[in-house]
Amino acid sequence: MRIGYFCLYTPIELLKALSLKPIRLIPSQKFDLTSKYFRYDACPFLKNLFSNLINKSWKTDGIFLLSLCDGQRRLGEILKREIPNLKVYEIYFPRTYNFSAFKLYYEEMLNFIKTFEKDLNLINKRLKEEVKILNQKKKDLIKVVNNLNFLDKAEIIKNFWETGEIPSLNFLKPRIIEKEKILLLGSYFTPLDWGIISMIEKYFTIVADSFCTVSRGIDFYPPVSNLKNYLFFYFSKIPCILRRPNRNFYNYLKRKIRKYEIKKIILYSLKFCDNFSFEKESLKSFLRLPVLNIESDYSEVNTLQMETRIAAFYES
Amino acid sequence: MRVDFSTWNELFQNIPERIIKRYKYYKRKEDWARYLSPPQTFAIYGMRHLMSLKFDSSLECLRLWGFVFNETERLFRAKQINKKIIAVMGDLGGIPPIIYSFKSLIGFYPDCLWWQPFFSENYNLFEITAKASFPETSCYSRVVYATFLKKAYFPKPDLIIASTGASCDDYSCVMQKINNLFYKNTQFIWLEIPPRKEKREGAIKLLKENYQKVAKILSEIAEEKLTMEKLILGIKRVNLIRRNYQKLKELVGRSEIAPLGSLEMLLLEFGNLHFYSDIFEWQKILLGILNLVKKRIKNNEGVLNKENKKIVWATPPADPLYLIYLEDNGARIVGSEYIINQALQIIPIEKYKNPFFALAESYLSASLIGKTKERAELIIKEIKKYQAKGVIISQIFGASHCAYETEILKEEIEEKARVPVLIIDIPHPSSEIPLQTKTRINAFIENL
Numbered sequence: 001m002r003i004g005y006f007c008l009y010t011p012i013e014l015l016k017a018l019s020l021k022p023i024r025l026i027p028s029q030k031f032d033l034t035s036k037y038f039r040y041d042a043c044p045f046l047k048n049l050f051s052n053l054i055n056k057s058w059k060t061d062g063i064f065l066l067s068l069c070d071g072q073r074r075l076g077e078i079l080k081r082e083i084p085n086l087k088v089y090e091i092y093f094p095r096t097y098n099f100s101a102f103k104l105y106y107e108e109m110l111n112f113i114k115t116f117e118k119d120l121n122l123i124n125k126r127l128k129e130e131v132k133i134l135n136q137k138k139k140d141l142i143k144v145v146n147n148l149n150f151l152d153k154a155e156i157i158k159n160f161w162e163t164g165e166i167p168s169l170n171f172l173k174p175r176i177i178e179k180e181k182i183l184l185l186g187s188y189f190t191p192l193d194w195g196i197i198s199m200i201e202k203y204f205t206i207v208a209d210s211f212c213t214v215s216r217g218i219d220f221y222p223p224v225s226n227l228k229n230y231l232f233f234y235f236s237k238i239p240c241i242l243r244r245p246n247r248n249f250y251n252y253l254k255r256k257i258r259k260y261e262i263k264k265i266i267l268y269s270l271k272f273c274d275n276f277s278f279e280k281e282s283l284k285s286f287l288r289l290p291v292l293n294i295e296s297d298y299s300e301v302n303t304l305q306m307e308t309r310i311a312a313f314y315e316s
Numbered sequence: 317m318r319v320d321f322s323t324w325n326e327l328f329q330n331i332p333e334r335i336i337k338r339y340k341y342y343k344r345k346e347d348w349a350r351y352l353s354p355p356q357t358f359a360i361y362g363m364r365h366l367m368s369l370k371f372d373s374s375l376e377c378l379r380l381w382g383f384v385f386n387e388t389e390r391l392f393r394a395k396q397i398n399k400k401i402i403a404v405m406g407d408l409g410g411i412p413p414i415i416y417s418f419k420s421l422i423g424f425y426p427d428c429l430w431w432q433p434f435f436s437e438n439y440n441l442f443e444i445t446a447k448a449s450f451p452e453t454s455c456y457s458r459v460v461y462a463t464f465l466k467k468a469y470f471p472k473p474d475l476i477i478a479s480t481g482a483s484c485d486d487y488s489c490v491m492q493k494i495n496n497l498f499y500k501n502t503q504f505i506w507l508e509i510p511p512r513k514e515k516r517e518g519a520i521k522l523l524k525e526n527y528q529k530v531a532k533i534l535s536e537i538a539e540e541k542l543t544m545e546k547l548i549l550g551i552k553r554v555n556l557i558r559r560n561y562q563k564l565k566e567l568v569g570r571s572e573i574a575p576l577g578s579l580e581m582l583l584l585e586f587g588n589l590h591f592y593s594d595i596f597e598w599q600k601i602l603l604g605i606l607n608l609v610k611k612r613i614k615n616n617e618g619v620l621n622k623e624n625k626k627i628v629w630a631t632p633p634a635d636p637l638y639l640i641y642l643e644d645n646g647a648r649i650v651g652s653e654y655i656i657n658q659a660l661q662i663i664p665i666e667k668y669k670n671p672f673f674a675l676a677e678s679y680l681s682a683s684l685i686g687k688t689k690e691r692a693e694l695i696i697k698e699i700k701k702y703q704a705k706g707v708i709i710s711q712i713f714g715a716s717h718c719a720y721e722t723e724i725l726k727e728e729i730e731e732k733a734r735v736p737v738l739i740i741d742i743p744h745p746s747s748e749i750p751l752q753t754k755t756r757i758n759a760f761i762e763n764l
Contacts (some may be wrong), residue, residue, distance in 0.1 A: 032448055039711075041453060042719040067511055070485040074720035077687050081724070095481045095488070099524040101508040111515075115557065132706040151461050244480045244506045245495055272453055272714060278489035279448040293449070 001087075006049065006058040006188065007068055008212035009093050009234050011109070013222060015064065015132050018031070018116040023060055024161035026213055027052040028191040029040045030298050039079040041272045043071040044297040044308050045188045050075075053083060062087030068095070078267050094235065102235045109231055124226050131224050136245035138218045142164050146219075149175040150206035154214045161217070177205045180314070183256055185210040186268035187276050192298045199307050202298065203314035204264070208256040210249075218314045250286045255313060256304060257287060264290050264313065271297040290316065318577055318619045318643075322357065324371045324378075328354045331375065339379055341390050341594045348393065351386035352378065358385045360668045363674055368747055370649060371578050373618060376604040378405040384583055387424070387592050388469050391656040394422045394583040394593065395466050395471040400537050402589065403470070405460070405491050406479035406634075409659030414531050417550025418538040428486070428586060429469055433745045434635045434725045441466070442744070449491070449616055453714035455486035455699055456634050461493050468686045476502055477530060481509035482685040485716040505533065512686035516677075521659070523676035531672070551663050552566045556601055558662055561588055564606045568648040568719050569702040575609045578639040578649035582632065585652060594721040597621045624648040626704040630725065631655060631718070633710040634742045640720025640759075642708070646761045651698030653691065658682035688721040699733045702756045707737045709742035738764065 002021045005012070015022040021237060038047045052058070063086060067073040076090040092108050101186035110120075141160055144167065145153040152172060182204040189211035198217055200206060202276035209215050222233045237248040256262065265283060269276035280293045292313040294306055340349035355378075359366050363385065371377065384641045395401060402423045409546060417424035433441050433456070444462035446452070448671065463469040476498060480489040488708075494503050507526045510519035535542045561584060568576050584602065591598035620643055621741065628651035637648065663678040667669050683691055695707060707729050711718040726737045738760040740753055749757075 037720065037723045039722060045697045060351065067482060070483070070716040071720060074688065074717070077724065078720065092482075092511055092513070096508045098506070098508040098522075098526070100522045101481070101510070104510055104522045107518050158719065184529050192411050209617065209635045235606070244492060245499070246492060247405075272451075272719070274451065274485045274489045274714075274716060277451040278449075278454070278493060296539065 002058075002060045003062045003064050003089070004053070004058055005064040005089075007066045007072065007093075008238060009066050009068065011131040011222075011231060011234055012128055013124075014113070014227070014230070015123060016130045016134075017123055018113065020116070020199045022064070023058055024213075025049055025052070025058060025060075026158050026161065026190050027057060028058060029055075031055055035078055035082050043069075043188060043272055044270050045190070045273075046071045046075055048192070048298060050078065050082065053079070053086065060086070064089045064091065065147050068093055068240070069132075072107055080282070082103075082239065089223060092296065094305060095242065097205055097236060102232060106231055107230060109227075113227075114262060120227065121144070121177040127227060127257065128224050131222050133168055133232065135221045135224070137164070137166065138221065141218055144169050144172070145175045148172055150184070150201070150209065150214075151194060152303075154194065154197075154211075157214055158191065159216060161213075172279060177202065177207065177209075178238075179205045181205055181260060181262050182206045182264045182266055183210070183253065183260070183262045184266050185253065187270040188274045191212045193268065193296060195293070196296065196304075196306070199303075199310055200266060202307075203310055204266075207260040208262060210256065210282060216252075241287070243277060247277075250282075253287060257289065262289065264292070264309075266313070267291055267293045269295055271295050292315075318370045319373045320370055321359070321367045322442070324355050324373065327373055328378065329600075331378075335375070336483050339382070339597075341370065341386070342394065343595050344397075344398075346476045351390070352382045353386075355381065358451055362438065365437050365635075365637065365745075365747070368637055368640075369579060370577070370644075372577055374608055375595070376608045377576075377580050377642070380580060380583060380601055380605060383594075384587075384592055384753075391422065391470045391595050392459055400474040401471055402534070402537075403473035403476045404522050405477065405494070405509065405678070406487055406657075408475075408656050409589055410479070410675060410682075411507075411530060413548065413554040413675060414527060414542075414661065414759045415534060415679060416535060416553065416591070417542060417547045418540055420540065421534060422593050423510065423590050424470060425590050426460045426463060426470065427457060428589065429463045430455075430613060430634060431636070432463065432469070433757075437745050437747055439745065441493060442671055445544075448460065450490075451495075451714065454489070455484065455712050455715035457487050458490050458672055460487075461490050461497075464494050464497060473502060474621055475533065476504045477507060478504065478509070481508040481510050482511035483509050483596050484684065486714070495499060503533070503537075505530070509535075509682075509685060512682070512690070516680055519680060520676040521650045521677055523524055524670070524672045527672045534738050544671060548665055551665050551671055551674065553595060553599070555593070555665070557591065557602060558588055558604050558660060561585065561660065563660075564602070564609060566701075567606075567613060569610050569698075571609075571613050571618070572648075573616065573622045574616050574620040574624065574643075575612035576605070577619050578629070579636050580605070581649065581652070582639065582654070585654055585660070586632075589656060589729070614666045618649050620622055620648070625706070626650040626702060627702045627764075628652065628695055628702070628707045628734050629654075630707060630709045631711065634712060635745065635749075637749055638710065638740075638742065641754065642757060642761070645758055647764075650694075650702035650704055653683065653695045653698060655683040689714050689728055690723040692725045692732075695725065695729055696733045699729070699735055704735060706735050706760065707733075707741045708760070709737060710742050711739060713741055736760070
């Protein structure tokens with residue numbers, strides 16, 4: 001069974017251990033068709049994800065949804081109405097680090113597992129193998145993408161999630177750092193957002209990012225351990241701005257800033273994505289660096305304005 | 317009688333001094349604990365929207381308004397008389413029964429200050445959030461952050477409790493920003509709200525553990541042991557309020573002529589959240605209004621025309637003017653789903669030995685933690701119960717739940733209750749309703 005997912009907290013190794021084929025849903029196309037259930041101020045990513053699902057951009061039999069943000073939590077109900085033949089698995093994922101909440105998440109995962117496989121010993125055994133394999137692949141991938149320019153890195157990682165392939169380093173040009181170094185962060189980053197990169201790279205070199213579809217997706221390695229420890233790793237170790245409190249995410253950014261000697265930050269958020277757009281001032285005050293906030297809804301109407309703002313940020 | 321603001325002020329002059337002196341908060345005898353003041357006082361303090369609204373002319377309702385608008389003063393007084401202040405955010409109803417089981421604790425919802433810019437017709441709080449780079453396209457509840465910064469609406473809390481999880485994103489972000497302000501010098505705890513699913517045991521267990529954790533912390537702050545007896549007594553007190561509100565709502569909704577206006581009913585419904593920071597006085601105010609309504613029904617008296625068409629309102633309108641406009645133009649609100657269902661349910665203490673379980677089960681009835689379809693069922697229940705002819709859903713541009721639920725609500729209601737649904741956006745504070753919205757409301761009422 002092919003199962004689509006997009007959230008970074010999706011336990012991919014476990015899905016593989018259950019003999020499912022996880023497909024990361026990173027839309028490359030924008031369709032005008034959307035569902036009537038999305039109001040105009042719904043998340044542009046979720047709206048476009050829906051359009052891609054209905055246009056069959058991926059061959060998927062089901063979708064694995066976690067309850068991290070309100071949009072994702074409510075998406076399942078819309079998908080069930082609009083695409084009834086798509087199997088929707090809605091799993092609760094805690095927003096806080098409350099251990100009792102982890103227990104509830106763990107119970108839900110056990111129930112999910114049991115719909116595919118009753119033998120937990122077998123799952124534990126397969127899980128260890130899958131974790132080992134994916135961890136090794138991610139380590140290999142990091143070696144390849146580490147010194148590439150941001151766009152190449154984003155593209156290779158996207159392909160990795162889609163096909164599992166890692167290209168040879170010989171064919172890739174290393175990144176040249178000749179401009180001011182910045183950190184880029186924001187909402188779910190897809191090829192539809194790649195246009196912003198050339199604009200930014202006219203003025204800056206993106207040396208680090210925290211997108212879950214780019215670096216954050218390969219920065220963390222679950223333990224080769226039993227199911228509970230493995231899921232606890234997902235619950236407690238991977239930083240995300242949506243978690244409460246979100247201090248772990250800021251500490252993760254701090255480490256990147258120190259490592260790459262970053263001087264400025266660009267926050268690239270999707271319109272109506274509260275989780276990122278509320279954080280501009282906190283980024284400034286915690287990280288003590290200038291922050292430029294740019295927003296997108298995948299339309300190209302603001303391109304010139306965006307470039308002017310990036311240029312002004314460069315000059316400031 | 318429904319009267320305008322100036323008449324309301326004139327009527328106040330007829331109230332004898334001895335009655336004004338009779339009503340005091342926190343069971344105090346001192347004069348400073350009075351809360352019945354001329355309505356003009358509230359307007360002078362900045363609530364200029366009152367001048368556009370209409371009010372029930374009874375003493376009982378004047379008492380209600382006086383008590384509601386006195387809350388800020390009351391909270392500062394509470395601090396002066398050595399009470400501990402607990403700010404509760406996000407859960408909308410689950411925690412206060414525990415807080416009010418302690419003698420020295422006062423719980424309040426900063427969340428309710430989202431009305432402030434509308435009552436004062438003032439952008440000041442929005443300007444503060446704009447300076448903090450909050451997006452314009454987010455729920456009006458963002459002003460709560462500004463109220464923390466202003467330090468004028470409530471004293472510094474001794475504890476802040478923030479609940480997140482199966483809740484809206486906007487407010488979760490607001491709470492995170494408040495956490496950033498206070499993490500160094502105020503105790504701040506995050507609680508997880510689980511979603512409501514078919515299997516409820518896990519969620520009940522999680523909530524029960526949450527409540528036990530909160531009770532332990534509150535016990536330390538209050539320097540008072542919370543026994544099961546005390547908690548049960550506290551819950552019974554809350555249940556009495558909820559039961560009386562349920563009775564009141566039924567009486568108002570089922571009566572032939574509306575015995576009470578929708579604005580007062582809105583204040584009364586929200587009183588179930590935290591009892592406007594004084595549970596004992598609130599209990600009396602609610603009972604007073606319940607008796608008033610019974611009397612009016614008996615005498616066949618009402619505040620609106622008999623012909624006004626019955627409506628259910630879903631999602632609280634940030635601007636109270638909409639309720640008045642609706643009533644002035646031939647409708648009455650008989651049912652409501654103001655996203656606080658969890659604060660309206662009786663806590664089933666008889667069912668459980670451990671009252672924390674009872675609190676948890678009651679909380680699982682929350683409006684926003686389940687599927688939209690379930691919220692639609694709550695609205696449909698109100699429609700059927702009160703034979704409403706239509707539903708108005710008010711929305712806020714940028715509010716996360718509105719963006720995904722409104723069309724589903726509409727579809728479910730139209731299909732299952734077979735009544736029309738009007739969806740309106742509530743814009744920023746203003747002394748007037750936009751002409752286009754007025755026309756849409758009028759057309760909707762005409763067609764019912």
